[in-house]
Amino acid sequence: MTDDAPELRASDSDRERVAEVLRDALAEGRLDMAEFEERLDATYSARTYGELAPLTRDLPAGDAPAPRVSMTKEPERGGDWAGRITGREPSSTWAVAVMSGFQRKGRWTVPRRFTSFSFWGGGEIDLREADFTDREAVINCIAIMGGANVIVPPGVEVIVRGIGIMGGFDHREEGVPGDPGAPRVIVTGFAFWGGVGVERKLTRAEKQRLKQERRQEKLERREARKEIEGGQD
Template identity: 35%
Template sequence: MTAEPSRSAGRMRASDADREAVVDQLREAAAEGRIDLDELDTRLGQALAARTRGELVPLTDDLGPAVLDSGEPLTLQGGVHGAARSGRWKVPPRIVAYGGMGGVRLDFTQAECRLREIEVEVDAQMAGVRIVVPLGWKAETDALDLGLGGLKDKTSGDRLPGTPVLRITGTCGMGGVVIRHPNLRERRKQRKELSRST
């Protein structure tokens, strides 16, 4: 019975974000000399033509940790005490956030992200979902149900070349969804952390 979920995950249709994640990993492997240019061309062609996640997995299996997971999204549940993802973390292609009574905070400002698109499904519930993105990132919210809490998009809306797009779906619930850039205090904290690490 345990094999069934992985088989169904392998049959899932690959998204543009899935294919792009594999392409990025292949290019990085070629830059590090782990595959030669001929093999890179072959694998890139297979990645771009892949229709399912199952077709993508073998392309990176021998290159270390796979970019693709089993098909399960990163799920954050606010519950009573809240949940957050911040600091240095690796962004997966799909994220699901349930606000609950404590709320969820997603902070992408220091995250490692090589994806062109990130699917974020929200159910803001009572306490809402707060999303912090770097300057230049764009959030698309046309498919978001505003619910009672509504949406506050405080980002500039201007996307810089090569930066990701967050495709946000779901419902704002009663707590609402806020999307913003880092505030002054957060930017100062980031600069201090950067100066310590150099």
């Protein structure tokens, strides 16, 4: 991370990226538990890039420098769907897992049609942080004695059209109206002795934000209760 704009306000996604670096460092033995907890607390209380920068400066990631918080402000992942339907070339249009697995997650551009094939294996297609080439994305999953899991963010309409033989497609997320301007995701394909799951999840950064809000509300209620009890003395 460079220090040319340390006064810029950090976002929840900035803090979560730093937290990921710290978790990797703990798993690799670069930080002990006390150091990890101290830095993690500092991460989630940081307000600016300048406060985040020192937390990963001494942590390598393999043979490369540790990921740093980008000084270029990216669009926040969330309800600003106009900024996420870009028309750009997709990052990837297919994935294969043969007695193995695959993942498509994080910041990537979803094509109009994405095809996955799983044979004695499985894959994860995570759209929560993704941009979209168009307002409609077809996720075509072929699972033969294997599976795939499609994860969508809140606000996205989901339609499931897949066919299962001794297998199946998850229809639980159908029927939820999409947000205005949000893309529509159509999950289709074929599952034989396999399955395709569809889940709707918040990002970790959004979960952390909600957790912090609940913590703050609890503190405010506690303070209010103390004031009431103090006034009764």
